Amino acid sequence: MEETGLKRALYDLVYKILKDMLSEAIKLSVERFDLEKDMFDRKEIARRNSMSMSTAERDLFSDPRMIAIERKKKNGKCYYDAEKAKKVCKEIIDGWDG
Structure with missing residues (x-):
């Protein structure tokens, strides 16, 4: 039971980190695109x-x-x-x- 909770917490943490990284990458790409015009x-x-x-x-x-x-x-x-x-x-x- 405790192991399942730890796995879920780890999954949530990895998901949040990846989501934040992807959001930042998209934001930077949009800014770069704006600068190109x-x-x-x-x-x-x-x-x-x-x-x-x-x-x-x-x-x-x-x-x-x-x-x-x-x-x-x-x-x-x-x-x-x-x-x-x-x-x-x-x-x-x-x-x-x-």
Whole structure:
């Protein structure tokens, strides 16, 4: 009986350690992926801020700070420097009441 309890405790400990290690590895991979991107398009910015495109258009892309960092191709597609876009989006969202 006691041996079963020890096995279960050991199993729980190993499970927790592996779960924490996997979570950390996933977090680091996501951070590394974020660092690899130099530019974001509007769709990516909306996704990263959990917004629909219409909400992002209204609340983010019409803001003069976002317009200032926007780079537009001839076909109309807009791109934003990833680091600047993250900073500007945070400034805009931090400025909301709530």
